[in-house]
Amino acid sequence: MSDLDFSKLETLSVSIDQHIAHIQLSRPEALNSMIPIFWHELPATVRKIDEQSAARVIVISSQGKHFSAGMDLSVFTQMGQDFVGEPGRRAERMRRMVLELQDSFNALESVRMPVLVAMQGGVIGGAVDMVCAADSRYCTQDTFFTIKETEIGMTADVGTLQRLPHLIPQGLVRELAYTGRNMGAQEAKESGLVNQVFADQESMLAEVMKIAAQIAGHSPLAVAGCKEMINYTRDHTVADALNYMATWQTGMFQMPDIQEAMGAAKERRKPVYQELHKNISGMQRK
Ligand SMILES: CC(C)(COP(=O)([O-])OP(=O)(O)OC[C@H]1O[C@@H](n2cnc3c(N)ncnc32)[C@H](O)[C@@H]1OP(=O)(O)O)[C@@H](O)C(=O)NCCC(=O)NCCSC(=O)C[C@@H](O)C[N+](C)(C)C
Structure with missing residues (x-):
């Protein structure tokens, strides 16, 4: 993916300045829901930044009212149509697909530089999986986190259940996963999921960029x-x-x-x- 062209990405916008790479989820009109190409663009972008740029830290934020509404609901409809055929082979295809999706967020962990995430509004389903793989999290006061999968009849499968117990207390992870309730910004701060809560996105990004600049100076x-x-x-x-x-x-x-x-x-x-x-x-x- 070394020939990836940042200007041609469909779901992200990327800028690199003063050793700081800023990746933005850039489909606000669709609540930054995760369509199939997103799962390829994110790890390819992170790897290209790691291998071919002078960036020393990555900031991920998003445009619009919500950080991300999680998996695009149309994907579930498509999956229903794709999962046909002999059960063993169908299961093996599913297993491979989940491992590939997991790999997309593993990239945030395996990249050599720190990844800071700045969130607003809803952080739902797959978006919780994603931000759990980052190094540090920040959010605005209107942010809420939802392990939505349980409510829609599936078990979260791309990192939330594996990483969140290392970030916040076990009992709270279990409650959030079993109930699918929203966790607001203050509770996220008190539990240690986010480092700081800001009044709005502008003040959040200004502060997160300051933290990024400190890291990039080392x-x-x-x-x-x-x-x-x-x-x-x-x-x-x-x-x-x-x-x-x-x-x-x-x-x-x-x-x-x-x-x-x-x-x-x-x-x-x-x-x-x-x-x-x-x-x-x-x-x-x-
Ligand atoms: C995001 C949200 C909090 C926004 O609330 P809002 O009040 O600001 O806006 P809204 O009126 O509810 O939604 C605006 C539009 O956005 C659409 N929308 C909302 N979430 C969407 C989504 N995920 N995909 C596509 N459209 C989505 C709504 O249907 C609606 O469409 P319409 O205007 O045509 O009526 C609310 O819509 C909501 O909770 N949506 C459901 C989100 C949802 O269930 N996401 C899937 C989570 S599960 C998940 O991510 C699983 C994944 O990790 C697992 N795996 C990797 C294997 C696939």
Whole structure:
């Protein structure tokens, strides 16, 4: 997907400035509902930013009244028509499809730079799956989160039930999943799902961009190490994670960024860091 053209995306708009990539869900007229191409465009965009741009942090926001209404309802109608044929093969196709959809949001976790999400209005169904895979979440006071899947007769399948229990208390996850009720912004803040609640989208984006700028000012290698370690620690024991940390540091602890950070502080200037490695020649993802 290295030839992906950002200007031709159907569901997203992308801008990159001062080491900050801003991805916006750009179908406000359809409540940013998730149509099939969205699931391809999002991971391809994130991977291209990671591999081919000077961005060091990604901000995801959306245009319009709602952050996202989740899966476009027309997809369910289409799926009803597609899922025909011999049960074993049909089940295997379904399994592969769910794994592919999961992969779309896994991209937010595997990208080397932090992903900050700024939300307003409804964050529904698949959108909850998506924002759970980000590094940090921010929202406006009118935001509400809904694990809608249960209400429409299915189990959420692209990350909410796996990641949300690491973000907020188990009992609350279970209540939200079993009931499908809305969780408002204040409750999201109190439970730790979002870091901050803002009066409106403008003040939210201004603050999130400030946080992004702080991240982008640091060594991208140091920040990537933080993300790698925090992700790894979530899924392993402390002993395993400490062991991995030591091995990581054996290779990644190098003097240039440390010298640059110290030199810049002494000279009261902004540090200038080398970008992370881009594609290895001849090994580009097709
Ligand atoms: C989003 C919402 C809170 C907005 O409320 P509102 O009061 O501002 O607007 P509205 O009048 O309810 O909706 C405006 C229009 O937007 C349409 N709309 C709302 N949600 C839509 C959606 N998801 N897809 C297509 N159209 C959607 C409405 O039908 C309606 O169409 P109309 O103007 O032609 O009547 C409200 O419409 C709502 O709850 N919609 C239902 C959303 C919904 O069920 N989404 C699916 C969630 S489940 C999900 O995402 C599953 C997925 O993760 C699993 N998997 C990956 C395998 C597929």
